[in-house]
Amino acid sequence: MKGAQIDITSLLDIRRICKSFKRPDGSELLVLDGISLVVNEGEIIGLLGRSGSGKSTLLRLIAGLAPPSTGSITYLGKEVTAPPPGIAMVFQSSALFPWLTVLENVQLGLEALRLPVKELHRRAIKAIDLIGLDGFESAYPRELSGGMRQRVGFARALVVHPNILLMDEPFSALDVLTAETLRTDFLDLWSEGQLPIKGVILVTHNIEEAVLMCDRIFIFGSNPGCILNEIRVELPHPRARLDPAFRDLVEHIYVEMTSQAVLVPAGKRVELFPGTGIGTILPRVSSNSLSGLLEAVAASPYNGEADLPVIASSLHMEINNLFPVAETLQMLRFAEISGGDIRLTTEGKQFADFDTDRRKQLFARNLLTYVALAAHIRRVLDERPAHRAPWSRFADELEDYMPPAAALQTLRTIIALGRYAEIFSYDDEKQIFNLDNP
């Protein structure tokens, strides 16, 4: 926390941005709706949300890689219409050029500045030293571990001395230990004022990461992406994960994120309850992860009721993995989620106790009762004399309610669940749903 409130100047001003993409058939798909936020000097801003909430799209708009449909982004008083000098980005996959050495990769950021070769070299070496890569200058990315690669990604972004650093889930592809080391190293440099940057925007789906690093956190909702809430983190650095205030904040954010209407259908039909219409986008979950979570919650020490942050860390799941599974369980009435807790229903507890055959029967019953799409597919197959229907029959129908990619994912999920429940089968070769029992 730097300085008093008065002399804070705004680096970046985002006003009422909307972004929509054109679908192949010409209609528009809204992915970001009315986003407004201001980034002040000395702040780390977190954009927190699950996959598909448009946070990465927003980051690309800020980086000048794509234009917003409406609204404006102003950086240091000028509107962003192209990648501006002074905004650099760290990518999730580190996005290094495999044919360039560490040094050359870091220099790449400077090439466009047309500096003399010596200056180029000096600055690159300095950035490499700062980020703890000395000795690796001549290595190729393939020779480095994931953590080292991401350090090169940081060095490449810092070498241009940007005012704003954009980070797109920079730690999510790393293992837990490496990610933690990188985070604390970054925070140390940041709080010691060693970094040339004035502001950071971090996209993440990891709640603890956001609380650990950010000064302000914007919670994003999906379909279309929008800001649901802004949370100020006033804990002093370095923050300790086990500090009760830290835990409270994490818990609070979990509650915020689970109290929102889950699985909101996209498009025309507005369903009040999740899973009651075929327009519901189903997340990518498998029957294994569903029964896995059910069993974990049913077993001790939880005995049917668990705190989401607690079970998330014990299962090593982040919210983009945990929430879809938990919400699908809720949709199937095997569990209830409220106030950051997951609680098994009677049927959920039964499921955990049953053997495979009875589990499947119970699963089939709930799938047909509570997931409209499953019931719909089964009904269509029952009605047709040959009990067969092509993929496109349902894909076309779903695309009325959701973008094609979501329709694809929804159908894949319902096929996986339907196969497990043995309520229908699917022949991928012929792309046909049928009732043949293998």
Next chain:
Amino acid sequence: MNKQHGLAAKLSHRFSALFWDLVAILLVLGLIVFLAQASRGLMQPLTAPGETAISLDASALPEYALRTSLRMLAAMILSLLFTFTYATWAAKSQRAGQILIPLLDILQSVPILGFISVTVVFFMSFAPGKILGAELAAIFAIFTSQAWNMAFSFYQSLRTVPVELAEASRSFRLTPWMRFWKLEVPFAMPALVWNMMVSMSAGWFFVVASEAISVGSTTVTLPGIGSYIALAIDQRDLDAVGRAIAVMLIVILIYDQLLFRPLVAWVDHFHFEQHADRVPPRSWVLTALRRSRWVAIIFAPLARIWRWTYQISGGVTYKERFHQNETGASIASWLDWLWYGGIAMVCTFLSWKIKIFVLQGVALDEVGTAILLGCSTMVRVFVLIAIASIIWVPVGIWIGLRPGAARIVQPIVQFMAAFPANLLFPLAVSGIVALQLNPDIWLSPLMILGTQWYILFNVIAGASTIPGELRDIGTNLGVRGWLWWRRIALPAVFPFYMTGAVTASGGSWNASIVAEIASWGNTTLKAHGLGAYIAEATADGDFHRIVLGIAVMSAFVVVINRLFWRPLYTLAERKYRLG
């Protein structure tokens, strides 16, 4: 309502692909007709270039070999220039890509071998009486056998540059020129070098065929291995044929060691997928070059100049902006109209040209004959591919599963694929003449002589990628004999086999033009087929029949590709690709 809208979009998309294919066919056909007509007009004053006597003396061979390989090199450079410009244009401009890509697809299927005569005449008209025209024609012929697949691979690479790398280079504000050399070219390199090697094999075949060409009464000979062997055939000199083959082997070996091995070793670090545990290819030439201080001294200024071009490209203050504003949109729509109008006009002109050409000299029953002959060549190609598959698939799998054997055999097969099979034709033809065999049957194997190696080569590559676990589980479950082939080996190599078979089939069609008709001294053997038809028309200087023959053959290749190979290929990729 929405659904119908989507359906209409899908339909119109499918229709538009067909539409652009048709435009491309029209353009290619029109171009050939245009060339043929231009050449015919120039035919009369054509004089044989300053006579170059070819000597069958062994001491002349090194010089001939050098000239032949220089021609190859010139064509390769030309192909690279074409690749970098044409493919880049097609990838960067949506408008241009719409027509350039189908055009490339059709050009790939045209048997240019049948058209060498026409291009020879065309180029010689630029420099009448001089050897330069013939040289240009030969280089052009080689170029046409190399450029298309290289351009295609480069285009595909440009379209599949990883999104994050593209975003990174944009967010670091690299200029398009820098992006091209720092990101796009390196990313495309591995595929491009692979295609250069395939192209080179095709090129050797063409260089041999294009050095000694007779059109009507005019014969053009360029000093080179091809004309050497043509003379040897004429004089029934088996020793000379043997010498030429031996020299060719050496030339290809040198090319391999000095050019392609170093290239393959060099492009290895451009591979985007990185497996740390893979043994990288090595080349003693590259290692020597890398360690040499002289090379470093020579290259340092070049590198400086290169860096300077980056700076210059930035100097033209490059501003990337979003095209959004009203004026931009109206200009774009204007350009659209201009572009489509231009295409429509060119197409109308060409169809008019083709119509006149066809009406002038092509009888309907002639078309029937050509199609019938095409069918007979088609039967040959399919039977040969089938026979080659039956032989080489099991052999390839056997070799591929034994890493030791594969290491030895793979370079040999690669080498065999590069060797111009037409150099071996005289040996076979002299045998057929001596034994008085039926040319309709026995000339056919020549068509696949050079192209069968693609099948073997790809199957070996496929078999060596079968995961060890898959083989272990087969052993574990006691899967043996025919079941093992049916359930494990054949499905695993199927996608690779398809790649090989498609290449072999295309190459065989092309080879039919030189393989279906062959001579040994003054004896000429002829098989009934479209290749022989084109070759005969060339010898007669009958441009109408040449164009007809080429058009029919292109149609056969395109239709077979679309209706037979492509669906099979898609199936192979979808169902059987491992991992």
